[in-house]
Amino acid sequence: MGAGAKHRLVFVDRLLATLVHLRHATTHDVLACWFGVDRSTITRAIGEVRPLLAKLGCTVSPGVRRRTLAEVVDHLGGKTGIIGGTEIRVRRPAAGRKDRDTFVSGKSRQNAVKAMVVTDADGRVLFCSPTKPGSCADITHARQLGLVKLLADGPTVEVLADAGCQGLGAQTGGRVVTPPHRKFKKNAPDCYEEMYERQRKAHSSRCIRVEHGVARLKNWRALARHLGRREHISDTVQAVAVLLSHQQTAELIPSRQV
Incomplete structure (x- = not known):
């Protein structure tokens, strides 16, 4: 816990980006423009939040x-x-x-x-x-x-x-x-x-x-x-x-x- 690069998006923004991606299949490039971050930041956020949602039941x-x-x-x-x-x-x-x-x-x-x-x-x-x-x-x-x-x-x-x-x-x-x-x-x-x-x-x-x-x-x-x-x-x-x-x-x- 605490290792690695710090998140540039708070958890609410990471969750919102994942929901928009799942609902509308919005590309990572477009989401990066919306949130004002790099594309890799969006890819990392979705890669972390998506498995959490899948495990909820x-x-x-x-x-x-x-x-x-x-x-x-x-x-x-x-x-x-x-x-x-x-x-x-x-x-x-x-x-x-x-x-x-x-x-x-x-x-x-x-x-x-x-x-x-x-x-x-x-x-x-x-x-x-x-x-x-x-x-x-x-x-x-x-x-x-x-x-x-x-x-x-x-x-x-x-x-x-x-x-x-x-x-x-x-x-x-x-x-x-x-x-x-x-x-x-x-x-x-x-x-x-x-x-x-x-x-x-x-x-x-x-x-x-x-x-x-x-x-x-x-x-x-x-x-x-x-x-x-x-x-x-x-x-x-x-x-x-x-x-x-x-x-x-x-x-x-x-x-x-x-």
Whole structure:
């Protein structure tokens, strides 16, 4: 403590610069002009404040934060949660690197990273995971986060997921609910087609809330497309999720009547 160069910006200014950078993707050069400092000062400030925001944890209720997926599952005990994956485009690794194809997404065929987002039934963000390369499947990402073990050993929770997580339901005793499997690929009876479409639309109408939460995350320009270093994207995604969850919780508190 106390070592290194002294800060030319007080903590409030460093925090403000980080918030503007995350919300509007303002470049470090522009922020340096606004605050009247060198570009390296802004880079240092954002590099220090962004991890602090990422470690705070999402706000699940006024004054209550949850940092890990296990804590979020305990919070959802007896309630319904929705899990969904989202992709964020990143720069392609340099030619010659052995992991150059690791970030190519099988869905969008673009270089991207993936994050798993958990929301409640109303679409409020409760958890956002660290990112994985775009080639990682959604079901693999969920397993690596320990979701199967948490649901099998934890409280009774209903988790809605899309077709990318089909197979988790059998591993969690039916606690992960995915769209119904299609039993007939050809020559399906008319009655089955109607029933299948009705069940699929009913499930989709419940899962759409997580897409609303993801859309609110993507409204932050820093997540529209990441142009910085890929090693910083996890902190960026989680910091935005922390700020968004706090904003969504603050909107639930009724304003004081004058």
